[in-house]
Amino acid sequence: MGSRGFDSGLSSGSGLDEHLGKARKSSERRREQPPRIRAVIFDLWETLIDWLIEESSVFRQELAATTAHTPERFAELWQETYRLRETGSLADAYRAVGVPEEELERLIDARHALARRALVPRDGVVGTLQELRRRGLRLAVVSACTEDVPNVWPETAFAGLFDAEVFSATCGYMKPDPEIFLLAAENLGVEPRDCLYVGDGANDELAGAERVGMRSVLIQRPGRDPYWPEVQGWTGPRITAIPEVLELVELV
Numbered sequence: 001m002g003s004r005g006f007d008s009g010l011s012s013g014s015g016l017d018e019h020l021g022k023a024r025k026s027s028e029r030r031r032e033q034p035p036r037i038r039a040v041i042f043d044l045w046e047t048l049i050d051w052l053i054e055e056s057s058v059f060r061q062e063l064a065a066t067t068a069h070t071p072e073r074f075a076e077l078w079q080e081t082y083r084l085r086e087t088g089s090l091a092d093a094y095r096a097v098g099v100p101e102e103e104l105e106r107l108i109d110a111r112h113a114l115a116r117r118a119l120v121p122r123d124g125v126v127g128t129l130q131e132l133r134r135r136g137l138r139l140a141v142v143s144a145c146t147e148d149v150p151n152v153w154p155e156t157a158f159a160g161l162f163d164a165e166v167f168s169a170t171c172g173y174m175k176p177d178p179e180i181f182l183l184a185a186e187n188l189g190v191e192p193r194d195c196l197y198v199g200d201g202a203n204d205e206l207a208g209a210e211r212v213g214m215r216s217v218l219i220q221r222p223g224r225d226p227y228w229p230e231v232q233g234w235t236g237p238r239i240t241a242i243p244e245v246l247e248l249v250e251l252v
Contacts (some may be wrong), residue, residue: 006161037249039190040132041181041209043199044143046227047219048125048158048242053227059114063107066233067098074098086144093146115148119156124243129161131246138188140164144175144203164188176208185214198245201231217248 006194013162045051064074077097085093090108099107123189132139132148139162147169153159166180173180185192197209199214206216215236222228237248 004213035191035193037137037196037215038194039138039140039185039196040245040249041140041142041184041188041195041197041214042200042242043197043205043219044141044145044149045202046200047198048121048141049119050122052114055114055117059110060231061092062110063094063097063099066100066103066107069098083174085146086174087172088147088169090147111146112148112152115146116154119149119152119158121157122242124241126157126161128243128245132249133161135249137249138163138190140166140184140188142166142175142180142197142205143185144168175203175205176211178208178212181209181212185212196245196249198239199244201226201228201234204230205235206231206236217245 042048060078064071064078067074069077074097079211081093083094084096090111091104094104094107095101098212129139141158141162141164143166146168150165150167150170153165164184166184166187168174168180171180171183173183181197182192185195188195192213195209195214197206197214198219199205199209199216200219206218209216217237217239218231219239219242220232226232226234239245239248
């Protein structure tokens with residue numbers, strides 16, 4: 001019986017060319033596909049937890065009342081010192097807006113108490129983080145926050161759930177600085193292209209993460225448009241609850 005091996009199947013130029021062409025196309029498709037997700041990086045506020053709007057407003061009014069400024073001037077100073085507040089000490093930030101020295105300790109303690117009340121995971125968050133880790137994904141949180149958040153973090157339900165925690169108050173970078181996203185990837189031991197970033201879009205974070213090579217996902221409350229102007233026209237993936245991330249990591 002004659003053999004139907006290489007000579008009979010691919011000896012002609014056309015057959016070999018067809019075989020090589022298919023191999024090239026398959027290789028090109030593999031190169032075009034995005035790399036497998038190895039890590040998920042989460043924003044904190046309005047992503048993993050709720051922002052306590054009313055309590056935060058009351059605290060800011062209490063802080064303003066200790067200064068000699070008009071409400072209008074205090075509001076200006078509060079905006080001007082945003083980066084100082086989010087990357088330095090609360091004492092320095094409060095001094096910069098005119099808080100008297102004798103009021104600093106009380107107000108800083110009050111801010112820490114507010115952080116403890118705020119750092120409560122949304123429904124489904126803890127279980128999702130645990131499942132992602134069970135699947136072998138690396139996890140990080142990246143937050144623009146004041147120093148009270150990292151200070152009380154070990155007391156919260158989030159303690160021990162992340163492989164890396166990057167807080168602006170301790171690293172000195174803000175979103176959308178590329179360094180804050182790159183630091184998270186470095187601490188996780190992965191490349192930015194291997195990371196999925198999930199956030200509500202504040203501080204241009206979704207575009208910032210994508211600029212360093214990550215893939216971004218917008219989380220928004222059900223039935224509501226995105227709050228932040230920079231993501232109101234967002235055309236990328238969207239979710240309305242953190243457990244939906246489990247489906248996303250299977251698709252990308």
